[in-house]
Amino acid sequence: MTDKIPTTEVDSKPQKQYIDLYAGSNKIYTRKVKGFYQRLRRYTGIPLLLGFLLLPWFNIEGRQAVLFDLPERKFHILWTTFWPQDFMLLAWLLIIAAFALFTVTVLVGRVWCGFTCPQTVWTLMYIWAEDKCEGDRNARIKLDKAPWSFEKIRKKASKHGLWLLIAFVTGFTFIGYFYGARDLIVDLFTFNAHPAGVFWVFFFTAATYGNAGFLREQVCKYMCPYARFQSVMYDRDTMLVTYDEARGETRGKRKAREDYKSKGLGDCIDCGWCVQVCPVDIDIRDGLQYECIDCGxxxxxxxxxMDRMKYPRGLIRFTTQDALETGETHVLRPRFIGYVAAVVLMVGLFAYTIGTRTPLGVDVIRDRGAKLFRETPEYIENVYMVKINNMGRGESYFSVNVQADETGSVPSDYRMKKKYRAYLEEGEIFSLPVSVRIDRDKLEASKSTIYFVVEAEDDATVHAIQKASFIGPSKN
Structure with a gap:
């Protein structure tokens, strides 16, 4: 007898299945907590916040201490003025900042995110406003569930009013770095501000209000790229917030001073406080997660x-995977040493470049409207166009000379047709036609190298040297 294969009737019409590609997140109600890391977040965040708010109001040499003057293409940073030609320095600075961030991450994880990131600092301010206006965590939950009443409207309005005030101060200060803080406050409140300035103030006000008030952890989870590639820089010796599973499991409720170990319980009483205080709404007991910002x-x-239960501290602590498993941590490891060496080298080169930077730009090109050279029975002459860019913080007269070598130590047979000098105001670019001559009998080759020296007449330290070619008749 042959066994029959069982059959199943199949519906010829496939059923439609709908997949929700967006999962909404629940509102996070953070519990207020006191402790070392909470104080540390305050002490690291407040100086940065004060620096951001106060720096536009300081003047240095009659100018705003930090002012990015886009219409004039001037970028005043403390005692130095930078120009579009200096954008390479900005790129260099961003690379240094990136490597410094990598170095910190290899050593102590995402502490930048947890303690000094602007997203974290502004979110803390908004949570503080919530706590002042609506109460603690339980009070906020109860208020949101309650029906609308005059008291609820009053608390909500005061919170959003304080949020908007913080957002406006933020947007105003940020645009003050580009518009000029003193000019902006006068123009804004006398209704004389440029429409573009007004637009950007209110744009950043709205952006801050929405970002710190509503998006919050969504920025850290989904918008910030740092959360996505941080794991590449982690290793077993990276400091990060870790739950000691061997000590904490098995979790369970118990009374204080109860002999819980005889019941097979660990130190974790499963109170949920670690979840309630987390600003990104994760459970650290589930292990390392990319959302964790190491805020502590x-x-x-x-x-x-643990203090209330009379248990030792450190069930959740900053530690490394190696320290948790073997009790040992290796700080000086190849990756960390490599990052530190790269940062030190780049910072040194950057500081040297800034320290030796001359606020004078010189470019020399041959005059396209003239012949390669002009010759007479007595001399050979070349015509150049010398472009001078005064990048200093004041006007000055500049003189142009020519020499045979870069140092000026070799006597030069080249001479100017006449004395060339130009008056340039701050930020001005001036093109000056210059003629250089040499006696026919002193010209040694058909092509030789000369050096133009442009120098400020009121300050000999402000000078620049530019190489050029001098062309004469063939010696063949």
Whole structure:
């Protein structure tokens, strides 16, 4: 007898299935906590915040200390003025900042995100406003669930009013770095501000209000690229917030001073405080997660619970994977040493470049409207166009000379047709036609190298040297 294969009736019409590609997130109600890392976040965030708010109001040499004057293409930073020609320095500075961030991440994880990132600092201010206007975590949850009433409207309005005030101050200060803070406050409140300035003030006000008030952890989870590639820089000796699973498991409720170990329980009482204080709404007990910003709030929360239970602190703590498993940590490892060496080298080169930077730009090109050279029975002459860019912080007279070598130590047979000098105001670019001559009997080759020297007459330290070619008749 042959066994029959069982059959199943199949619907000829496939059923439609809908997949939701967007999963909405629940509102996070963070619990207020006190502790070392909470204080550290305050002490690192406040100086940065004060620097951002106050720096536009300081003047140096009659100018705003930091002013990015886009219409004039001048970028005043403390005692130095930079120009579009200096954008390579900006690129260099960004590369240094990136390598410094990598170095810190290899050593101590995402502490930049948890303590000094602007997203974190502004979110902390908004959470503080929530706490002042609506109460603590439980009060906020209860208020949101309550029906609308005069008291609820009052608390919500005061919170959003404070949010908008913080956002406006932020937007105003940021645009003040480009518009000029003193000019902006006068023009804005006398209704004389340029429409573009007004637009950008209110644009950044709205952006800050939405970003710190509503997006919050969504920025860290989905918008910030740093969260996505941080794991590439982690290794077993990177400091990060970690839950000691061997000590904490098995979790369970218990009374203080109860002999919980005889019941097979670990030190974790499963109170949930580490989740309630987390600004990105994760459970650190589930292991390392890319959303974690290493803010340390769960460490403070857990330590406070351990103190109440009379247990040792450190169930959740900053540590490394190696330290957790073997008790040893290796700080000086090849990757970290490589990053440190790269940062030190780049910072040194950058500082040297800034320190030796001359606020004078010189470019020499041959005059296209003239012949390669002009000859007479007595001399050979070349005509050049010398472009002088005064990048200093004041006007000055500049003289142009020519020499045979870069140092000027070799006596030069080349001479100017006449004395050339030009008056340039700050930021002015001036093109000056210059003729250079040499006696026929002193010309040694059909092509030789000469050096133009442009120097400020009121300050000999402000000078620039530019190489050019002098062309004469063939010696064959």
């Amino acid at each position: 709030l769960c460490v403070d929360a857990c330590d406070s619970v």
